[in-house]
Amino acid sequence: MAPVPGIFAAHLPPLADAVFSLLAITSLLLAFVMLGSRWLSEYMIAFAAQSWLIALLSAAIAFYGDYPELYGIAILTAFFRGLVLPYLLSRILRRLNVDRELHERLAPSSSLVVGALLVVFAFAVSTHLGQSLGLAGTVAVLALTVMLSMKLIGFLMLMVRSEVISQVLAILVLENGIFLGSQILVPGMPLLLELVILFDLLVVVACFGVLVRYLVVHAGTSSTLGLRRLIG
Amino acid sequence: MSAGSLVAVILLAPLVAVVGSLALRRPRPSEYLNLAAAIISFVAVIALLPWGLAGPYTFWRGYVIVDAFGCWVLLSVATVYLLASIYSIGYMRALGLDDRLHRYYALFAGFALTTLLGPLMNNIGVYWIAIELTTLVSTFLVGFEHTRESVEAAWKYIVVVSAGISLALLGIILFYWGGSLTLGATYDLTWSVLRAVGPKLNPTIALAAFLLVFIGFGTKVGLAPMHTWLPDAHSEGPAPVSAMLSGALLNTAMVGIARFIQVADAARLGALPRTIVVVIGALSLLIAALFITRQTGVKRLMAYSSVEHMGIMTLGFGFGGPLGVAGALYHMLNHSLNKSLMFFGAGDAMHAFHTKRISRIHYVLSAMPVAGLLWIAGAIAITGAPPFGLFLSEFTILRAGLAGPNAWAVFVMLALLIVIFIGFLNHFRAMYFGEHPEMAAIGKHHPHISRTAFWCVLPMWLALVPLLALGFWWPRSFSHYFAAIAAQLAGGGPG
Numbered sequence: 001m002a003p004v005p006g007i008f009a010a011h012l013p014p015l016a017d018a019v020f021s022l023l024a025i026t027s028l029l030l031a032f033v034m035l036g037s038r039w040l041s042e043y044m045i046a047f048a049a050q051s052w053l054i055a056l057l058s059a060a061i062a063f064y065g066d067y068p069e070l071y072g073i074a075i076l077t078a079f080f081r082g083l084v085l086p087y088l089l090s091r092i093l094r095r096l097n098v099d100r101e102l103h104e105r106l107a108p109s110s111s112l113v114v115g116a117l118l119v120v121f122a123f124a125v126s127t128h129l130g131q132s133l134g135l136a137g138t139v140a141v142l143a144l145t146v147m148l149s150m151k152l153i154g155f156l157m158l159m160v161r162s163e164v165i166s167q168v169l170a171i172l173v174l175e176n177g178i179f180l181g182s183q184i185l186v187p188g189m190p191l192l193l194e195l196v197i198l199f200d201l202l203v204v205v206a207c208f209g210v211l212v213r214y215l216v217v218h219a220g221t222s223s224t225l226g227l228r229r230l231i232g
Numbered sequence: 233m234s235a236g237s238l239v240a241v242i243l244l245a246p247l248v249a250v251v252g253s254l255a256l257r258r259p260r261p262s263e264y265l266n267l268a269a270a271i272i273s274f275v276a277v278i279a280l281l282p283w284g285l286a287g288p289y290t291f292w293r294g295y296v297i298v299d300a301f302g303c304w305v306l307l308s309v310a311t312v313y314l315l316a317s318i319y320s321i322g323y324m325r326a327l328g329l330d331d332r333l334h335r336y337y338a339l340f341a342g343f344a345l346t347t348l349l350g351p352l353m354n355n356i357g358v359y360w361i362a363i364e365l366t367t368l369v370s371t372f373l374v375g376f377e378h379t380r381e382s383v384e385a386a387w388k389y390i391v392v393v394s395a396g397i398s399l400a401l402l403g404i405i406l407f408y409w410g411g412s413l414t415l416g417a418t419y420d421l422t423w424s425v426l427r428a429v430g431p432k433l434n435p436t437i438a439l440a441a442f443l444l445v446f447i448g449f450g451t452k453v454g455l456a457p458m459h460t461w462l463p464d465a466h467s468e469g470p471a472p473v474s475a476m477l478s479g480a481l482l483n484t485a486m487v488g489i490a491r492f493i494q495v496a497d498a499a500r501l502g503a504l505p506r507t508i509v510v511v512i513g514a515l516s517l518l519i520a521a522l523f524i525t526r527q528t529g530v531k532r533l534m535a536y537s538s539v540e541h542m543g544i545m546t547l548g549f550g551f552g553g554p555l556g557v558a559g560a561l562y563h564m565l566n567h568s569l570n571k572s573l574m575f576f577g578a579g580d581a582m583h584a585f586h587t588k589r590i591s592r593i594h595y596v597l598s599a600m601p602v603a604g605l606l607w608i609a610g611a612i613a614i615t616g617a618p619p620f621g622l623f624l625s626e627f628t629i630l631r632a633g634l635a636g637p638n639a640w641a642v643f644v645m646l647a648l649l650i651v652i653f654i655g656f657l658n659h660f661r662a663m664y665f666g667e668h669p670e671m672a673a674i675g676k677h678h679p680h681i682s683r684t685a686f687w688c689v690l691p692m693w694l695a696l697v698p699l700l701a702l703g704f705w706w707p708r709s710f711s712h713y714f715a716a717i718a719a720q721l722a723g724g725g726p727g
Contacts, residue, residue, distance in 0.1 A: 125440075132436035133413070151402060158395055167391055174398045178405060185409045188417025193357040197401075200361055204394065207368045211387055214375055218383045227384040230464040232528065 012139060016064040020139045020184060023057040024146045027180055028119070031153045031173055035115045036108045038100045040093055043169050044086050047176075051081035054180050061187050069191050070183070077179075080198055085172065085205055092209050093165055096222045103225055106160040115153050122148035140185060147181025150174070162225045164215060168208045175201055235283035235298050236291045238276050242306070242348055245272040246313075249341035259333035263321050266337040270310075270317035273348065277303070277310040285716055290354055294420060297354035300716040301490070304561055305351040305483050308568040312479035313344045315572045315691040316472040322687030323471055323579050327377070336376055336470075343369045343476060350484035354422045356404050359488060360397070363452055366481055367393045374469040374477075385468035392461040393452055400448020400488070406441035407495070410434055423491050430498025438499040445492050446509065452485035455512050455546060456519035459539045463523070466535035467588070471579025474531060478538040478575065479568035486542070486564070490549045490557075494721050497552075503637055509550035510638045516543030517648040525655035529588050530581060533659055534574045537614055540652055541567045541622075547645060548629040549721070551636045557721050558714035559628030566621035566702055570614045573695040577607025580688055581663070593663045604664070606692040611660045613699055615653040621702035 012020070030053070033046040055078035062070035093099075106114070126144035130136050150173055157170035179197075182189060216222055233241075249269035253262040283289065284303025290296065320340065324333060346366040353359035367390060375386030408421050410433045419425065430438075447458065454462035466474045489509070496505035520540035527533045541563065548560025580603045585593045596604040613620035626649065633642035 129436055129440060133434055147402070151399075155395065158391070164387070171391065171394050171398070174395060178398065178402050181402075182405045182408075186405060186412055186417070188412065188419075189405075189408060190357075190418065190420060193355075196358070196361050200364055203368055204364075207371060207390065211371065211375070211383070211390060214378065214383045215387055218378050219380045224387070227387060229381050229384055230388070230468070232463075232523070232526075232532070 012064065016060070017139050019060050019064075020057065021142055023053050023060065024139075024142055024180060024184070027053045027057075027176070028146045028149055031150050031177075032112060032115055034169065034173065035111045035153055035157060038104070038108060040099055040101070040163065040165055041090075043166065044089055044093070047089075047169055047172060048082050048086040050173075050176055051085070052078055054176060054183065055082060057180065058183050061183055065187050067187050070187060073183075073191070073194055076195070076198055080202060081176070081179075084202065088205050088209060089165065089168065092168075092212050096165065096212070096216065098163060098165075098222055101161055101163055101166060103162055103223070104160050105162070111156065111160055114156060118152040118156065119145070119149045122146075122152060143181050143184035147177050147185075150177025150180070153177075162223045164212050164222050164224060167224065168205065168212075171204070171208075172201075233279065235280060235287070235289050238280045238283065239291065239296060239298060239352060241276040242273050242280070242310070243345060243352075245269040245276070246341040246345040246348065250338045250345065253334045253338040253341065257334045259330045262334040262337035263324075266341050267317045267321065269341055270314040270344070273344070274310045274314045277306045281307065281713075285713060288424075290422075294422060295355050295358060296352050297423070298352070299720070300713055301487065301720060302351040304713060304717060305487050305564070306348060308483050308565045309344075309347050309351070309480040311565070312476055312568050312572050313347075315569075315576075315695055316340075316475045316479075318687060318691040318694070319475070319572075319576050319579070320470075320472040322685035323583075325687075326583055326685065327470070329377075332376075336373070339369060339373050339376070340473070340476075343373055343473075344480070347476070347480045347484050351487050354424075356407070356421050356423065356426065360401055360404055363400075363449070363485055363488065364394070364397055366484065367397070367452070370465075370469075370473070370477060370481065373473040374465045376470060376473070377468075379468075382468040385464035389461045389465040392458075396451025396458055397448050399451075400445045403441045403444030403446075403448060406437055406444065407433075410437040410441065423495075426495050427498045430495055431500060433499045435499065435501060438496070439501050439504070442492060442496045442499075442501065442505050443508070446489060446505075446512075449485050449488040449492070450512060450546075453482050453489060453542050453546070454516075454539050455542060456516040456539060459516065459519065462539060463532045463535040466538060466575075467529055467531035471531075471575050471582070474534070474578075475572040475575040478534070478571045482538065482542055483564050483568065486545060486549075489546065490560075490721055493549055493552070506550050506552060507638060510547060510641045513543045513546035513550055514641050514644045514648075516540065516546065517645060517652075521648045521651045521655065524652055525658075527655075527659065528590055530578050530590050530593065530659075530663075531575070531588055533590065533656070534571065534578055537574070537652075537656065538571060541571070541614075544626060544629060544645070547641060548625075548632065551629065551632045551638065551641075552721075553632055553635065554715060554718040555628060555635070556632035557718040558711070559625050559632055561714050561717060562628065562702075562706070562710065563622065563625035566625050566699060569695045569699045569702075570610055570620070570622060573606065573610035573692055573699070574614055576688065576692050576695070577603060577610060580607070590659050590663060594666045596664050603689050603692060606689070606696055608660055608664060609696055610692075610699075611657060613696075613703075615656050616649055617653070619700065619703040621699050624703060624706060 030050040058074035130141035154174035284300045288299035350362040371390045451458040523536045
């Protein structure tokens with residue numbers, strides 16, 4: 001069925017609607033897996049799995065929405081976000097000699113509760129936005145909710161986690177949230193832009209990798225708790 | 233030359249310097265290569281100015297735009313790039329890092345390239361990426377000295393700014409979504425397209441998107457309360473890098489804020505967006521005033537002064553109208569000149585006294601007579617005292633504010649400017665004229681008396697002389713320029 005301009009997400013066959021919702025919600029659950037765990041390797045696996053789900057989502061949108069170029073995006077997403085980034089991160093992690101968070105500012109269980117509250121807030125905001133467009137109850141509202149929730153959860157992880165690698169992953173969760181939401185909301189976004197953002201992400205992670213090495217060598221720490229010299 | 237080839241020259245010159253520095257791997261040729269690139273870029277930007285006034289022109293399939301606003305920002309960026317390139321030669325030689333110096337110049341030219349790229353970008357998504365790239369390149373310049381503090385600053389810089397700027401991306405996507413409801417699923421999101429579709433945007437989405445982009449780019453501009461990375465990054469990088477961060481980079485990010493204010497006007501969101509902009513601008517002034525008064529580090533002092541001046545510029549754009557926009561733009565150029573001068577002076581003082589702490593710097597004039605004089609002249613200028621350029625621009629912004637609906641902010645601004653004037657100059661009093669009589673005796677036989685290198689003093693003159701001239705004389709051609717930009721930016725008018 002041909003997509004209605006702009007309000008693609010409002011007129012979907014029920015099966016497509018279900019598939020999109022399932023993929024989006026599972027991605028959100030994986031963000032909670034990261035939030036609820038202390039082990040850095042589990043974050044990494046959850047992040048990789050989330051990236052694969054987003055790749056699947058791109059492919060599903062390409063199929064149901066008739067956007068053939070999104071197949072390409074799906075392959076690139078699976079390759080870069082699902083394989084290359086986790087590989088780069090695990091290389092950084094191997095050099096660091098840490099495998100878990102030791103001094104989180106908020107225990108994982110409390111983080112989960114705060115995360116749930118953030119999702120409720122994101123849902124309230126998205127419902128409000130959706131209602132103003134007459135899209136209440138559609139997958140567009142769900143996409144907005146997941147996008148905002150992952151954004152907020154990413155910021156929560158930045159706040160309560162202190163290992164440098166957790167902070168990098170938190171920033172990647174922020175990015176994944178935006179990417180997931182944009183696939184559903186604006187599937188027609190120019191291809192060039194999506195490619196450049198993907199490339200940008202690789203450069204970001206490479207830069208973070210170099211900086212982590214600097215931190216370990218010159219500041220002697222892999223935890224941001226050690227970064228307390230510059231204040232005032 | 234046509235505008236297109238001028239743009240190519242502006243961007244190719246630093247690119248050649250990047251590649252050349254990395255290929256040559258020798259310190260002295262890299263220095264001069266970078267300096268040559270800065271001169272060429274500066275001259276090309278000057279030549280581009282008339283095109284900006286006649287424009288807007290778009291090139292390369294609509295991805296590059298030459299308009300009056302962009303050209304004006306390019307002027308301040310290219311000026312700082314030139315001054316900082318001259319200063320780098322003297323400053324970096326004294327650091328004794330010759331074995332890594334080619335990398336410094338490659339990064340420096342790369343940083344200039346990304347900063348020059350931003351104001352020229354017509355597609356909003358690509359503009360976002362240009363801003364993101366400036367962060368990635370400049371992080372390594374901030375951490376270049378490889379000290380514990382500089383690496384800490386670099387880390388905080390990249391984390392805070394990447395997280396903040398991702399909010400701007402979210403806002404841009406929401407704008408794209410809002411636009412796609414009228415324009416169809418696939419279109420190019422340029423500044424003019426978004427402005428044109430503005431009246432048809434759903435107001436709820438437009439407001440949410442505006443807030444997100446304002447917070448996102450506001451992080452990069454260093455507006456309070458998102459300013460936390462700025463004092464660290466500006467104080468720990470080498471002095472020429474601090475000048476580039478403060479005088480060039482912040483302006484490039486300000487482009488986004490000013491253009492999105494215009495979109496918010498076009499979307500007819502009422503007075504709320506401008507009020508939020510004004511509140512955040514005033515808050516930045518407040519935070520800056522508090523930290524300036526009780527500051528102990530000389531470069532952090534300059535960094536908080538940047539927060540202050542970004543707040544003032546935000547107020548100017550937030551007040552809007554021809555006067556507000558003109559004041560903000562005049563302030564941009566003056567601040568770029570003045571803040572370069574201040575960071576250069578701070579760098580000289582750090583070399584002479586081997587410390588960053590204000591309390592350990594005494595009798596600056598006996599340690600560095602010429603540079604010391606230039607530095608204190610700059611200090612008087614940066615607090616907004618006449619007869620320097622910043623006095624005129626701040627006065628213009630105050631006048632613009634009185635005419636608008638947010639006149640309360642004018643009084644807040646005035647009160648805080650007085651606090652900052654006293655607090656800032658009090659630190660200079662302590663550094664120039666000691667506290668105790670017995671220190672005066674030491675001052676006369678200062679152990680650190682050093683001749684500041686020619687390369688370090690020259691850019692200070694080059695910054696101060698135009699600053700003084702712009703305080704006496706507001707060129708008529710500038711007024712034409714500002715009128716053209718204001719006609720574009722103040723489309724919906726204030727309120």
